[in-house]
Amino acid sequence: MIKRASGLLLLLLLLPALGRAEWLSDQASVMGTRINVELWHEDRALGELAIATVIDEFKRLDEKLSPYKTDSELTLVNRMAAEVAVDISSELFHLLQESHNYAKLTQGAFDITFASIGHQYDYRTGKKPNQQSTRQALPLIDYRHIRLDAKTQTVRFLRKGVQIDLGGIAKGYAVDRGIALLRERAIEHALISAGGDSRLIGDHRGRPWHIGIQAPRKKAAMAAVLPLADTAISTSGDYERYFEADGVRYHHIISPKTGHSAKNVQSVTILGPNATRTDALSTSIFVLGAEAGMALIDSLDDVEAVIIDRDGQMLTSAGLDSFH
Numbered sequence: 001m002i003k004r005a006s007g008l009l010l011l012l013l014l015l016p017a018l019g020r021a022e023w024l025s026d027q028a029s030v031m032g033t034r035i036n037v038e039l040w041h042e043d044r045a046l047g048e049l050a051i052a053t054v055i056d057e058f059k060r061l062d063e064k065l066s067p068y069k070t071d072s073e074l075t076l077v078n079r080m081a082a083e084v085a086v087d088i089s090s091e092l093f094h095l096l097q098e099s100h101n102y103a104k105l106t107q108g109a110f111d112i113t114f115a116s117i118g119h120q121y122d123y124r125t126g127k128k129p130n131q132q133s134t135r136q137a138l139p140l141i142d143y144r145h146i147r148l149d150a151k152t153q154t155v156r157f158l159r160k161g162v163q164i165d166l167g168g169i170a171k172g173y174a175v176d177r178g179i180a181l182l183r184e185r186a187i188e189h190a191l192i193s194a195g196g197d198s199r200l201i202g203d204h205r206g207r208p209w210h211i212g213i214q215a216p217r218k219k220a221a222m223a224a225v226l227p228l229a230d231t232a233i234s235t236s237g238d239y240e241r242y243f244e245a246d247g248v249r250y251h252h253i254i255s256p257k258t259g260h261s262a263k264n265v266q267s268v269t270i271l272g273p274n275a276t277r278t279d280a281l282s283t284s285i286f287v288l289g290a291e292a293g294m295a296l297i298d299s300l301d302d303v304e305a306v307i308i309d310r311d312g313q314m315l316t317s318a319g320l321d322s323f324h
């Protein structure tokens with residue numbers, strides 16, 4: 001009796017080590033959003049390790065880039081850069097350079113100094129700056145107030161009061177870092193998503209991944225579902241972080257020109273080669289609005305867009321049909 005039972009036990013213990021190939025997934029709450037990692041691996045233990053590595057990478061970046069953590073590198077910059085040129089890591093320097101490039105490309109629609117006003121909002125409690133403090137802070141929003149010195153790898157703010165926040169690009173960057181870590185491990189089928197920013201490696205083993213675009217004014221309903229493989233996709237929406245007061249929707253994407261929430265569209269989805277790019281562009285096009293935004297997307301040959309305009313109409317860029 002005892003003998004037979006131990007034989008069965010041995011078999012059960014061996015089973016996980018046989019390493020059957022399968023789909024694996026895990027979720028975590030990091031960077032104020034939901035992280036989801038899904039992948040196919042021939043070996044369950046290695047697959048699970050790969051997922052844990054990705055989630056750790058998100059935590060590392062959150063520690064470094066969060067504007068809310070008092071000891072993050074970004075907070076240090078916000079505290080010091082108006083006084084002295086601050087020595088920063090090459091990773092943060094790279095992200096500030098990327099942000100500068102998107103600011104130039106979008107003629108200032110993407111501008112990380114939006115935070116000079118943005119940090120006066122709290123979307124959970126409905127806190128917002130009054131007219132006077134918005135007016136006072138508006139001149140602080142200008143990416144040209146940030147001086148980057150590549151030689152010394154330092155950053156300096158040219159005006160007192162300037163604040164920066166990488167919320168429009170950091171999640172996409174983290175997704176790209178996670179994808180790089182999976183590629184190093186030769187993983188051929190995977191999805192990483194962080195809130196509205198996702199990137200895919202390969203397909204879903206013989207069929208495409210299906211990525212939904214949320215219907216902006218209907219909870220848990222999709223406006224569209226796209227069959228995709230090997231691409232990045234980001235959505236920016238006015239329904240993600242917002243409150244309403246006096247009939248106005250105050251949400252988290254700020255027009256640098258006015259200091260108020262951008263009003264021209266309900267959501268913007270960008271498809272492209274990497275998530276840093278689709279993240280930065282989804283936020284930018286949201287600010288630019290449907291017309292100027294679509295014109296910019298059509299002028300770039302590696303990205304496509306699905307815009308849901310302020311009336312709820314869906315607009316798509318010229319090359320979307322042939323995109324895969």
Ligand code: AMP
Nearest residue numbers: 109110111114167168236252253254283
């Ligand atoms: P996303 O959901 O990718 O569109 O990112 C929205 C986040 O981008 C906000 O929560 C802010 O942290 C940040 N953001 C808001 N307005 C701007 C802007 N005009 N330029 C750059 N980042 C912004």
Ligand code: MG
Nearest residue numbers: 279280282283
């Ligand atoms: Mg974005």
